Amino acid sequence: MKTRILFFLSVILLIHIDSHAQTSLNTMSDVNNLFEDVEFKVMLQTDLKTAETLDLSSKKYFIPLSNYIDLNVIGKGKSIVLSSDKISTFIVSQINQVKTVEQLGEKILDAFINDEFSNVENIAPVEKEKPKVTLGGYFVTEYEYHQEPDGVFHSMVEINQTRIFVAADINSSQKKNKISFLGEWNPIPEEVIHQIDEVTFVRDTVSYTIQNPDAGNGMSHMSSGELIPFERLYVKIENCAGTKINLTVGQFRNPFGFWSDYTSHRNFTSTKGNQLVNGFALKKIDLGVRLDGKLNGGWEWSAALMHGRLSRTSPLPRADNDDMKDFCGHIRYNAKKFSIGASAYLAEFDTKRNAYGLDYQVTFKKLTLSGETVYQQNTDPSEIFPGTEGLKKLSSLSSYIQFDLELTHKIHLYGMYEIWNYKADDKMIAKNPEAKLFQGVKYIFNNNLHWMIIEYGHMVHDGYDKGFTHLSSSLDLTF
Numbered sequence: 001m002k003t004r005i006l007f008f009l010s011v012i013l014l015i016h017i018d019s020h021a022q023t024s025l026n027t028m029s030d031v032n033n034l035f036e037d038v039e040f041k042v043m044l045q046t047d048l049k050t051a052e053t054l055d056l057s058s059k060k061y062f063i064p065l066s067n068y069i070d071l072n073v074i075g076k077g078k079s080i081v082l083s084s085d086k087i088s089t090f091i092v093s094q095i096n097q098v099k100t101v102e103q104l105g106e107k108i109l110d111a112f113i114n115d116e117f118s119n120v121e122n123i124a125p126v127e128k129e130k131p132k133v134t135l136g137g138y139f140v141t142e143y144e145y146h147q148e149p150d151g152v153f154h155s156m157v158e159i160n161q162t163r164i165f166v167a168a169d170i171n172s173s174q175k176k177n178k179i180s181f182l183g184e185w186n187p188i189p190e191e192v193i194h195q196i197d198e199v200t201f202v203r204d205t206v207s208y209t210i211q212n213p214d215a216g217n218g219m220s221h222m223s224s225g226e227l228i229p230f231e232r233l234y235v236k237i238e239n240c241a242g243t244k245i246n247l248t249v250g251q252f253r254n255p256f257g258f259w260s261d262y263t264s265h266r267n268f269t270s271t272k273g274n275q276l277v278n279g280f281a282l283k284k285i286d287l288g289v290r291l292d293g294k295l296n297g298g299w300e301w302s303a304a305l306m307h308g309r310l311s312r313t314s315p316l317p318r319a320d321n322d323d324m325k326d327f328c329g330h331i332r333y334n335a336k337k338f339s340i341g342a343s344a345y346l347a348e349f350d351t352k353r354n355a356y357g358l359d360y361q362v363t364f365k366k367l368t369l370s371g372e373t374v375y376q377q378n379t380d381p382s383e384i385f386p387g388t389e390g391l392k393k394l395s396s397l398s399s400y401i402q403f404d405l406e407l408t409h410k411i412h413l414y415g416m417y418e419i420w421n422y423k424a425d426d427k428m429i430a431k432n433p434e435a436k437l438f439q440g441v442k443y444i445f446n447n448n449l450h451w452m453i454i455e456y457g458h459m460v461h462d463g464y465d466k467g468f469t470h471l472s473s474s475l476d477l478t479f
Helices: 002-018 028-045 048-054 060-069 084-097 101-113
Strands: 022-025 080-083 132-147 153-169 178-188 198-203 206-211 230-238 245-253 285-295 299-306 326-334 338-346 353-363 367-378 394-406 411-424 434-444 449-460 468-478
Touching: 022 028, 028 060, 028 084, 048 084, 060 101, 080 084, 084 101, 198 411
Parallel strands: none
Antiparallel strands: 022 080, 132 153, 132 468, 153 178, 178 230, 198 206, 230 245, 245 285, 285 299, 299 326, 326 338, 338 353, 353 367, 367 394, 394 411, 411 434, 434 449, 449 468
16 A cells, blocks of 8 residues: 555656756756756666665765856856756666766766757747746855955955846747846945056166056946946847857857856956956956857857957946947867867957967866966057057966865865966066965855855965965855
8 A cells, every 4th residue: 555655656746847857947956956856756766775886865976967067057157958857867777887876977977968968849839938037146255364465464254246147038948049138236246356456667767557447447437327237138049040059149258268266256367357468357247249159079169249348347337438349259179078268359359459368177087177378468558558658568478277176075175376477568577477376175065055164375476566365264155
């Protein structure tokens, strides 16, 4: 009798889950819910002894997949569509072919990369699909103890940043012309810290001072009605007219290399956050039009035509003050264990102010390495920086490497190390390049909640008068 009751309940649960087997994932909460569906289906179809031998109850086989998609769901990038049925069926088919749960996790990730888990079906013409609206967000609270340029140490508890996301899938079941919307409101924009915003040096007995053009946010002359208090704010059309090309119109992330940092601050690296060469940060939000797509063999590309704003974070101006457009393009090759990409930025479609970058990511069993090398040059400095008429060229060559090492299922060690040189007329303005050395320990409660237990950093700014020591601890909540 008990067996019949359990079987009956299992059938009801399976029917309920099957009705939601095709899922559009917009937040990390959606991801966790999908994993719960998959876990139930897998355990229902797996022999108990086999499940115990592979330690399926630990759910470690989700780790490679969750780490991979964590940077691609809303709040980190974009939404994805997955079928819990396809994932669970794949897992059950592989259980007797693997020796460890870690091997199973690697096979799941490979299948995901090969697009074996999506199952998008067209809705019948007589049906009218209702838009799906999802609310998500990102919240970081932090304790910070750091040294200011005057040498004094300051201690503070603050909200590092807060972002609220509103996403809408207008016709998520369509295979072409799929329309979606994303709004990213920042009631508390992230503070940009540990950047060199001004340098003073002497060339041929002449003293020069170069300062970021957006000092004081560069928008003091604008009223609140001229600002857009959002970061990402766009409409996206996927697979336009069946061309496999995606069109994004609005305010989006600049497609230059990577966006995600392993440190507690998103706009941290001088490689892409410093504005003293071309007047803009390479890691920024901008307003314009972007095209992107995937090619056969693991290639993907992105190209954008943008206003070319001289600022890093929101709120941002809606006007295109110079009526000129900047171009940014990126291409990347993705393999199972590594990816490599190249980027180019041409300000005003000219070679006077430009940047070129190489990026890479390598994944080992428990270690992920990624980094970028970027060269920037400005052959007409006086156009951006007043008082530099005597200079012919500003340039920088910089690189960073960052890592994430899984010590245990819950504890990760991470770090970021960077070196940045700055030249005027091909001569370094300081004796040594700037260097940043950061490392920390992170405790992962789940995909939604991370605790950066401790992060220690030291900036070597010899010649820039910006020596810092940084110590912090933070809680990161994604929902």
